[in-house]
Each structure stands twice: as structure tokens, then as C-alpha cells.
Amino acid sequence: DTEVTQTPKHLVMGMTNKKSLKCEQHMGHRAMYWYKQKAKKPPELMFVYSYEKLSINESVPSRFSPECPNSSLLNLHLHALQPEDSALYLCASNFELAGDYEQYFGPGTRLTVT
Amino acid sequence: AQKITQTQPGMFVQEKEAVTLDCTYDTSDPSYGLFWYKQPSSGEMIFLIYQGSYDQQNATEGRYSLNFQKARKSANLVISASQLGDSAMYFCAMRLIHGSSNTGKLIFGQGTTLQVKP
Numbered sequence: 001d002t003e004v005t006q007t008p009k010h011l012v013m014g015m016t017n018k019k020s021l022k023c024e025q026h027m028g029h030r031a032m033y034w035y036k037q038k039a040k041k042p043p044e045l046m047f048v049y050s051y052e053k054l055s056i057n058e059s060v061p062s063r064f065s066p067e068c069p070n071s072s073l074l075n076l077h078l079h080a081l082q083p084e085d086s087a088l089y090l091c092a093s094n095f096e097l098a099g100d101y102e103q104y105f106g107p108g109t110r111l112t113v114t
Numbered sequence: 115a116q117k118i119t120q121t122q123p124g125m126f127v128q129e130k131e132a133v134t135l136d137c138t139y140d141t142s143d144p145s146y147g148l149f150w151y152k153q154p155s156s157g158e159m160i161f162l163i164y165q166g167s168y169d170q171q172n173a174t175e176g177r178y179s180l181n182f183q184k185a186r187k188s189a190n191l192v193i194s195a196s197q198l199g200d201s202a203m204y205f206c207a208m209r210l211i212h213g214s215s216n217t218g219k220l221i222f223g224q225g226t227t228l229q230v231k232p
Contacts, residue, residue: 042205042222043159056219088157102149103220105159 003027004106006091012112015081021109023074023091031055032074033103034066035090043090049074050096081113116141118208120223127196128231134181135191135226137206147209148189149220150180154202162204165189196230203227 004025013019023032031050035043048056049068063085065077074091088108094101117140127133139148150162165173165180173180181190193200206223 040203040225040227042225045219048219090157090159092159102161102164103159104161105151108157110157 004091004093004104006089006106006109008109009107010110010112012114013078013081014114015083017081018077018079020078021076021089021091021111023076023093023106024072025093025104026072027093027104028071028095029093029104030071030096031094032068033092034074034076035092036085037088037090037108039088047076078111081111083113086111086113116143116208116210116221118206118221118223120206120226122226123224124227124229126229126231127193129198130195132192132194133196133228135193135204135206135228137189137191137223139187139189139206139208141187141208141210143210148180148182149207149209150178150189150191151205151207151222152200152202153205153225159205163191193228198230198232201228201230 007022011019033048034046036046037043045058046060047066052068052071063080067075088110090108091106092103094103119138122136146167148165152160152162163173163175163178163180165182172182177194179192181192203225205225207220209218209220
């Protein structure tokens with residue numbers, strides 16, 4: 001199984017809502033990532049987990065809250081988002097952070113904040 | 115500063131012809147990795163090819179090859195025999211070591227949109 005899955009595929013939420021994005025992999029990867037991508041722009045790194053611990057937070061606003069309950073699962077909790085947070089949210093994983101391992105990406109969640 | 119530059123916002127190529135997508139990078143680290151990803155309109159990022167800074171040979175993966183010129187700090191992607199399904203956005207990326215945590219992360223170029231004409 002060489003797949004990263006993400007749910008939901010699409011999400012529309014109001015600025016007062018609370019929602020969560022989910023990412024799952026069963027490749028035994030120990031590093032997992034959240035990226036935000038605006039249209040026709042490169043992905044921007046948000047968070048990195050290594051061995052289920054938060055390793056990198058790229059100064060992301062607190063309305064985004066990551067969680068890694070186990071080595072296969074990564075969540076991104078959303079609360080009080082702004083319209084400018086509308087984007088494609090990509091999850092990725094790789095074997096581990098040290099060394100040049102390709103990142104496997106999920107299909108993304110297209111988020112619209114109204 | 116560590117940086118990846120893709121200077122071609124858009125490229126056209128005729129089906130069955132070869133095309134080169136440019137990528138230059140800047141880093142003072144002696145050890146780094148360079149990656150190319152393809153992103154179709156569906157959104158998923160697909161890994162294509164990898165080149166390590168110490169690799170002596172240029173990387174190849176099927177129709178993809180990486181023209182690595184270390185002295186020029188360039189890592190251009192060559193796609194041979196283009197197919198309609200190659201139409202997508204292509205990103206060059208470099209692995210960096212992140213500060214005190216010594217963890218690797220990718221930085222991406224701005225991307226090149228490739229359109230293959232029938």
C-alpha cells in the first residue's frame with residue numbers, strides 16, 4: 001500500500017465553524033506533513049511531525065491545530081478560519097526526516113471558507 | 115539564502131517531442147537533495163525523480179531524466195516523447211535541513227505549467 005488518503009475531498013465551512021481534516025498512511029512512514037497550496041502557487045509547509053511529535057511549525061496561526069494520534073494518522077483541526085484560508089490542503093509522508101526520501105502526497109482537501 | 119528558481123511560468127510542447135523544464139537552486143550546504151514533482155489539475159503531487167548532491171550520474175526514471183550541473187547549480191528536468199497526459203504543473207524542490215531540529219524539509223520553486231499539444 002503506497003497511498004496517502006485524505007478526507008474529505010472538499011469542505012465548505014463558515015468562519016465560525018469547527019472542522020477537521022484527516023490524513024492516513026499505512027506505509028510505516030514516521031514523518032508526516034501538512035501543506036497549504038493556493039492556486040498556481042507552490043505548496044507551503046505548515047507542520048511536520050516526526051515519530052508522532054511536532055517537529056516543525058512554520059509560524060502557522062493558532063486557528064490551525066495539528067494532531068498526530070498515532071503513526072498512521074494526522075489531523076488538522078480548523079477553527080474560526082478566514083476566507084483567505086481557502087486553499088488546497090495537502091498531506092504528505094515519508095520514511096523519516098533524516099535523509100533524502102521522496103514525500104508521498106495525498107490527493108488533498110479543497111477547503112472553501114465562506 | 116537557500117532558494118529554488120523556476121523561470122518558465124508556462125511551456126508548450128508538441129506531442130512526442132522532448133521538453134526541458136529549467137530549475138536552478140542556491141544553497142551553501144554541501145549535502146542536499148533535489149526532487150521533481152508533477153501536479154495534474156486533480157491536485158495530487160506525484161514524485162518523478164530525485165538527484166542527490168553527491169550522485170555522480172544524472173538520474174533517470176523512464177521518460178524522465180534530470181540534467182544535473184552542479185557547478186551551475188541547475189537541475190533541469192527532461193521529458194522525452196511527451197504525451198498528452200504530461201500536461202500538468204511541474205515543481206522542482208530541494209531538501210533542506212531545518213535549523214536546530216536537524217529535520218529535513220522541502221522548499222519548492224514557483225512551478226512550470228506544461229501543456230502538450232496533439
